[in-house]
Amino acid sequence: MPNDASTQVVSDDQIVLAHGGGGELTRQLVARHFLPKLANGLLDPLTDSAVLEVAAGRLALTTDSYVVQPIRFPGGDIGRLAVCGTVNDLAVSGARPIALTLAVVMEEGLTIGVLDEIVASIAAAAAEADVVVATGDTKVIEHRRGDGLMITTAGIGEVRPDARLDARRIATGDVLVISGRIAEHGLAVMSAREGLAFQTELVSDVAPLSSLVAAMFDSGADLKFLRDPTRGGLAGVSADLVEDTKLTLELEESAIPISRVARHTAELLGIDPLVVANEGKVLTVVPAGDADRLLAAMRSHPLGAHAAAIGRLVPSQPPLVELITRVGGRRIVQRPYGEELPRIC
Amino acid sequence: MPNDASTQVVSDDQIVLAHGGGGELTRQLVARHFLPKLANGLLDPLTDSAVLEVAAGRLALTTDSYVVQPIRFPGGDIGRLAVCGTVNDLAVSGARPIALTLAVVMEEGLTIGVLDEIVASIAAAAAEADVVVATGDTKVIEHRRGDGLMITTAGIGEVRPDARLDARRIATGDVLVISGRIAEHGLAVMSAREGLAFQTELVSDVAPLSSLVAAMFDSGADLKFLRDPTRGGLAGVSADLVEDTKLTLELEESAIPISRVARHTAELLGIDPLVVANEGKVLTVVPAGDADRLLAAMRSHPLGAHAAAIGRLVPSQPPLVELITRVGGRRIVQRPYGEELPRIC
Numbered sequence: 001m002p003n004d005a006s007t008q009v010v011s012d013d014q015i016v017l018a019h020g021g022g023g024e025l026t027r028q029l030v031a032r033h034f035l036p037k038l039a040n041g042l043l044d045p046l047t048d049s050a051v052l053e054v055a056a057g058r059l060a061l062t063t064d065s066y067v068v069q070p071i072r073f074p075g076g077d078i079g080r081l082a083v084c085g086t087v088n089d090l091a092v093s094g095a096r097p098i099a100l101t102l103a104v105v106m107e108e109g110l111t112i113g114v115l116d117e118i119v120a121s122i123a124a125a126a127a128e129a130d131v132v133v134a135t136g137d138t139k140v141i142e143h144r145r146g147d148g149l150m151i152t153t154a155g156i157g158e159v160r161p162d163a164r165l166d167a168r169r170i171a172t173g174d175v176l177v178i179s180g181r182i183a184e185h186g187l188a189v190m191s192a193r194e195g196l197a198f199q200t201e202l203v204s205d206v207a208p209l210s211s212l213v214a215a216m217f218d219s220g221a222d223l224k225f226l227r228d229p230t231r232g233g234l235a236g237v238s239a240d241l242v243e244d245t246k247l248t249l250e251l252e253e254s255a256i257p258i259s260r261v262a263r264h265t266a267e268l269l270g271i272d273p274l275v276v277a278n279e280g281k282v283l284t285v286v287p288a289g290d291a292d293r294l295l296a297a298m299r300s301h302p303l304g305a306h307a308a309a310i311g312r313l314v315p316s317q318p319p320l321v322e323l324i325t326r327v328g329g330r331r332i333v334q335r336p337y338g339e340e341l342p343r344i345c
Numbered sequence: 346m347p348n349d350a351s352t353q354v355v356s357d358d359q360i361v362l363a364h365g366g367g368g369e370l371t372r373q374l375v376a377r378h379f380l381p382k383l384a385n386g387l388l389d390p391l392t393d394s395a396v397l398e399v400a401a402g403r404l405a406l407t408t409d410s411y412v413v414q415p416i417r418f419p420g421g422d423i424g425r426l427a428v429c430g431t432v433n434d435l436a437v438s439g440a441r442p443i444a445l446t447l448a449v450v451m452e453e454g455l456t457i458g459v460l461d462e463i464v465a466s467i468a469a470a471a472a473e474a475d476v477v478v479a480t481g482d483t484k485v486i487e488h489r490r491g492d493g494l495m496i497t498t499a500g501i502g503e504v505r506p507d508a509r510l511d512a513r514r515i516a517t518g519d520v521l522v523i524s525g526r527i528a529e530h531g532l533a534v535m536s537a538r539e540g541l542a543f544q545t546e547l548v549s550d551v552a553p554l555s556s557l558v559a560a561m562f563d564s565g566a567d568l569k570f571l572r573d574p575t576r577g578g579l580a581g582v583s584a585d586l587v588e589d590t591k592l593t594l595e596l597e598e599s600a601i602p603i604s605r606v607a608r609h610t611a612e613l614l615g616i617d618p619l620v621v622a623n624e625g626k627v628l629t630v631v632p633a634g635d636a637d638r639l640l641a642a643m644r645s646h647p648l649g650a651h652a653a654a655i656g657r658l659v660p661s662q663p664p665l666v667e668l669i670t671r672v673g674g675r676r677i678v679q680r681p682y683g684e685e686l687p688r689i690c
Contacts (some may be wrong), residue, residue, distance in 0.1 A: 022576020063446035101408035154499030231367020338363025
């Protein structure tokens with residue numbers, strides 16, 4: 001137990017290195033600032049591992065680190081991003097999320113108030129995605145700029161028995177469907193960072209996609225491919241699709257949903273919206289005959305209101321991603337090379 | 346595909362921000378510097394999640410971030426530490442490790458040669474622990490000091506059907522057993538950091554404990570409690586044990602295994618070795634009558650050669666951790682408050 005002297009040296013409103021020592025201060029930090037918001041039967045015992053019962057079957061396992069700057073941006077924050085990113089990786093693997101792990105690396109100097117906000121956001125996003133934070137870890141690193149917080153989430157999920165995701169099943173004539181408007185996450189973060197005047201209009205799309213994806217499976221459409229176009233954007237996933245199928249992907253620019261403000265912002269920043277990260281969109285490939293019922297199911301979900309068929313696979317060789325532009329021209333879309341937008345997720 | 350111009354701007358021997366963009370450079374980094382060493386059937390498809398078959402039963406899930414400085418230290422490095430730490434958290438939950446996730450946050454400026462060494466170390470530790478890295482993620486953050494690398498691992502494991510770990514089963518007379526010499530990890534890292542003259546003699550104990558723990562269960566001893574005394578050391582776990590059982594723990598100082606060099610180093614640094622982190626030791630509580638067969642099983646394992654019974658639970662109230670010193674005195678051992686040794690793991 002701390003004595004009065006040692007209690008007094010520790011600031012009540014900022015993270016200090018001692019919060020990472022694994023002693024009484026670490027316990028207090030977790031007990032006061034994590035457990036009350038994240039409480040659930042798996043997390044509460046604070047043992048080395050959470051233990052849960054699973055049924056026999058296919059289990060999906062995923063992880064991502066989040067280093068976004070700033071940690072709060074229009075439409076979300078690093079906590080919501082970390083929960084949604086991992087939930088979405090499970091969802092696009094055809095899995096129902098079961099449990100998440102949460103590892104937080106805090107920078108000395110982070111204010112406790114900001115930490116509380118982020119943890120509340122994690123709790124809200126987990127509730128929205130119907131998943132629990134089952135186990136976690138906290139570490140503290142030295143002062144840098146005083147606003148640092150990095151989060152790594154991992155997640156496990158039960159793969160749906162009816163999931164038959166396999167790019168090798170994709171054939172000529174299949175269509176590419178997206179769940180909504182592109183480029184909003186990356187542009188919102190970038191605008192917030194640069195302090196652009198219109199930043200308040202742009203909001204990240206960060207959201208948990210698990211219930212939308214469940215509705216897509218439940219529509220009966222034959223989903224052959226599912227991906228969330230995060231880093232690398234629509235261009236990156238399109239490049240993967242072409243590489244995996246050895247078919248050409250024709251994208252119809254006029255069919256790709258994008259808001260006026262996002263298009264305008266991308267032009268202003270000189271960035272192709274096709275390469276910008278999304279955090280609440282899903283791409284799928286289905287036989288052309290399944291597109292209508294799939295789109296109907298997606299559009300009746302709040303996160304799929306702007307779902308659209310945006311491209312199709314054709315046999316042209318060599319396999320390329322071709323954008324049919326609004327004026328009827330064609331341009332080749334390449335996988336982004338390096339980093340268009342650093343620390344966007 | 347990159348064109349020549351964009352290829353030329355990227356250094357071949359250092360991490361740059363563009364390696365974190367999720368584009369072609371990220372793919373190359375993973376393909377050249379992670380996959381060749383970590384290759385396995387789960388990781389190779391590089392999908393959003395690894396998918397594996399599991400049997401029905403209890404699954405353990407755990408995570409930890411590793412921020413140790415320096416990232417290479419006598420006896421190990423951050424890669425070995427990250428694998429062993431997560432394997433050990435599963436082991437002390439009574440679980441056989443099945444798969445790990447690996448999330449790496451690299452600082453711009455990290456040399457590729459160092460990264461290669463760390464990835465090789467991860468691969469070697471995973472092989473030693475008989476576990477695969479099933480999925481992963483890489484991110485890059487801005488330059489700080491040029492040597493930064495943080496790793497977060499999560500792990501899943503199958504809980505042994507015979508595991509009955511529950512501190513509420515602990516009774517007066519039960520004994521506390523440790524698998525070997527204390528304080529070696531924390532002191533080795535601290536000595537390396539401070540450049541102490543005798544640093545070469547001190548080596549971290551970082552090791553995967555899963556096979557030792559399996560041997561402990563297989564001995565038939567009734568293991569009621571298992572913990573690896575990492576941050577907070579033996580003192581931290583002892584405090585937890587007392588808090589959980591409401592019994593007093595009497596530790597026999599003369600029975601606690603510690604090397605001469607570790608004791609000497611701790612004295613020199615002014616640190617109580619009881620609070621120093623270990624990364625290759627396990628603590629267990631068993632009925633007194635089971636101690637001999639447990640110790641025999643542990644001592645026939647390479648990681649348990651110095652196993653010893655070091656304490657016992659007694660009914661004295663209030664519940665405390667009492668150290669019976671070499672000279673026969675008694676002192677109360679407290680949970681460390683803050684951080685004795687920052688960034689030790």
